Amino acid sequence: MRPSTLVLALLAGLALAFAVIFGHFSGSTATDAERLAANRALVERYGLTDLALFTEARYTRHPSQADLHSAFQDHPAALEHFPTGSLVSPRSLPLFRDAPLAGKTTSPD
Amino acid sequence: MRPWLEKQLHLIDFTLVSLARRKTKNVGLLLAYTLIVFVLASLSLFTHALRSEASYVLAGSPEVILQRMVAGRHDLIPAGYLERIGRIRGVQKKEGRLWGYYYDPVVNANYTFMARPASEVADGTIMVGSALARERGLAPGNTISFRSYAGKLFGFTVAAVLSPDSELLSADLVLLSESDFRRFFEYPEGHYTDIALSVANPQEVRTVAAKLSAALPDSRPILREEVLRTYQSLFDWREGIVLTVLAGAILAFAILAWEKASGLSAEERREIGILKAIGWETSDVIRMKVWEGLIISLTAFLLGGIAAYVQVFHFGAAVFAPVLKGWSVLYPRFTLVPAVDGLQIATLFFFTVVPYTAAVLVPIWRAAITDPDAVMRA
Numbered sequence: 112m113r114p115s116t117l118v119l120a121l122l123a124g125l126a127l128a129f130a131v132i133f134g135h136f137s138g139s140t141a142t143d144a145e146r147l148a149a150n151r152a153l154v155e156r157y158g159l160t161d162l163a164l165f166t167e168a169r170y171t172r173h174p175s176q177a178d179l180h181s182a183f184q185d186h187p188a189a190l191e192h193f194p195t196g197s198l199v200s201p202r203s204l205p206l207f208r209d210a211p212l213a214g215k216t217t218s219p220d
Numbered sequence: 221m222r223p224w225l226e227k228q229l230h231l232i233d234f235t236l237v238s239l240a241r242r243k244t245k246n247v248g249l250l251l252a253y254t255l256i257v258f259v260l261a262s263l264s265l266f267t268h269a270l271r272s273e274a275s276y277v278l279a280g281s282p283e284v285i286l287q288r289m290v291a292g293r294h295d296l297i298p299a300g301y302l303e304r305i306g307r308i309r310g311v312q313k314k315e316g317r318l319w320g321y322y323y324d325p326v327v328n329a330n331y332t333f334m335a336r337p338a339s340e341v342a343d344g345t346i347m348v349g350s351a352l353a354r355e356r357g358l359a360p361g362n363t364i365s366f367r368s369y370a371g372k373l374f375g376f377t378v379a380a381v382l383s384p385d386s387e388l389l390s391a392d393l394v395l396l397s398e399s400d401f402r403r404f405f406e407y408p409e410g411h412y413t414d415i416a417l418s419v420a421n422p423q424e425v426r427t428v429a430a431k432l433s434a435a436l437p438d439s440r441p442i443l444r445e446e447v448l449r450t451y452q453s454l455f456d457w458r459e460g461i462v463l464t465v466l467a468g469a470i471l472a473f474a475i476l477a478w479e480k481a482s483g484l485s486a487e488e489r490r491e492i493g494i495l496k497a498i499g500w501e502t503s504d505v506i507r508m509k510v511w512e513g514l515i516i517s518l519t520a521f522l523l524g525g526i527a528a529y530v531q532v533f534h535f536g537a538a539v540f541a542p543v544l545k546g547w548s549v550l551y552p553r554f555t556l557v558p559a560v561d562g563l564q565i566a567t568l569f570f571f572t573v574v575p576y577t578a579a580v581l582v583p584i585w586r587a588a589i590t591d592p593d594a595v596m597r598a
Contacts, residue, residue, distance in 0.1 A: 113229065113233055114232075114233050114236040114237070115229045115230075115232035115233045115236065116229070118232065118236060118515060119232070121519075122515070122518055122519065122522070125518075125519065125522040125523065125526070126518075126522060128522075128526060129522045129525055129526055132526060132529050133525070133529065133560050133565065136529075136533075136558055139557045139558075139559075143557040146385045146557075147273070147276055147277065147557060149383070149385060149386065150277045150385070150386050150388070150389055151276065151277045151279065151280040152280070153277075153382075153386050153389060153390065154277050154278060154280040154281055154389060155280035155281075157334060157336070157393075157395070158281065158282045158317060158416045159278075159281060159389055159390075160278065160281045160282070160285065160442075160447050161278075161447075162270075162274055162278075162388055162389060162451070163332075163349070163351070163387070163388060163389055163390060163391035163392050163393070163550070163552050164388070164548075164551075164552065165548060166329065166330050166332075166391065166392045166548045166549070166550045166551070167330065167547040167548040167549075168330070168547075169321045169330060172321065172330060172332060172392070173332075174450055174451075174454060175442065175446065175447040175450040175451070176285065176287070176294075176414075176442060
């Protein structure tokens with residue numbers, strides 16, 4: 112067999128495998144969908160707000176609930192020392208986070 | 221069509237023989253190239269899958285969570301606070317939640333304790349996350365004792381271990397009854413950790429938050445959309461950090477590939493001179509080099525991509541786990557649902573295959589348009 116035929120066949124095989132893997136196997140199967148639905152139900156039932164990815168420190172366990180300066184919570188100017196601190200981003204909130212809410216209502220309902 | 225195809229096949233044959241003459245160099249380049257594609261593709265697949273999973277499951281979290289702040293810190297919701305909220309239009313349900321953290325010195329891990337109604341978890345029993353159960357060797361029916369922050373020892377019977385499928389959410393969770401929670405943490409009666417509100421109409425969530433802010437100036441409403449945004453930005457940031465760390469390696473590879481692709485060795489130069497001298501046209505030489513670039517970069521892209529997929533979705537992203545784990549003792553075991561963003565793959569293709577193939581062309585064109593005699597003598 113010519114080397115070109117061999118290489119082209121190999122490339123075509125790889126491209127086909129790539130397309131099948133990324134195209135066909137992507138997306139959720141019935142089992143995946145079931146698991147995702149069960150997890151969503153768990154979140155709804157227990158009112159969970161965060162993934163249990165960073166359990167090392169209290170304030171990295173629930174990044175969405177931690178207060179805004181939690182990295183310095185041990186004492187003022189305490190530098191962040193947990194590795195997750197470099198992985199968890201600062202919250203993407205505007206500087207004056209309540210500004211859009213201010214002045215919208217004058218009294219509670 | 222046929223002569224054209226035949227010509228291309230001959231060109232590829234010639235390219236392969238030419239590549240085989242510098243076997244070690246080219247195999248090394250292919251390996252480095254594949255590795256770079258593998259790392260970049262793994263990173264992109266992993267973060268995208270985590271982001272999709274987080275946004276899907278966390279879409280079920282409470283619409284609004286109300287925390288109370290004292291001197292800029294999260295404080296307990298005092299008795300009577302729930303009533304002060306009053307009846308806000310659009311709020312279907314408001315409930316005080318009890319949860320907190322417990323540091324277990326036995327395994328040096330932090331657990332999340334959460335109170336559930338007595339109908340779900342009976343007094344004296346707990347339900348635990350499967351990572352915690354694994355770490356402490358627990359099974360339903362076992363008893364475990366925790367020393368509370370007040371120094372008292374509390375014994376609990378494990379009623380159930382939460383499904384391992386939910387580990388990504390419940391790895392460190394301990395569910396116990398409300399009265400056990402209050403006794404264990406010595407929570408004052410009527411106090412809560414925060415308040416969860418459910419709002420039926422998503423359009424009204426911001427209005428409800430505004431009303432809460434107005435009614436209770438010391439409170440901080442956290443909206444579900446903020447929770448979801450936190451997770452979007454968290455993984456963007458993480459991806460960025462890893463990319464920054466990888467930048468050196470990517471740059472080194474770019475220099476290697478550029479040098480290989482754009483700088484011609486004396487041998488290659490002579491080869492082009494000879495080809496021109498025996499009658500090859502400039503366009504043939506360029507075509508041959510395009511095939512060379514395409515064969516190397518396409519093979520690297522396809523191999524790297526497939527390896528990344530297998531690594532992320534079948535081997536639990538073992539390459540990134542140590543980075544993600546940090547100092548966590550309880551780290552969830554989870555398999556992600558394969559979620560592939562076509563745009564990400566296209567971007568990766570564009571930034572790996574196209575530049576290399578293009579970089580090959582310039583020096584070849586320069587060498588190919590020069591007089592064969594001058595090229596061979598240079």
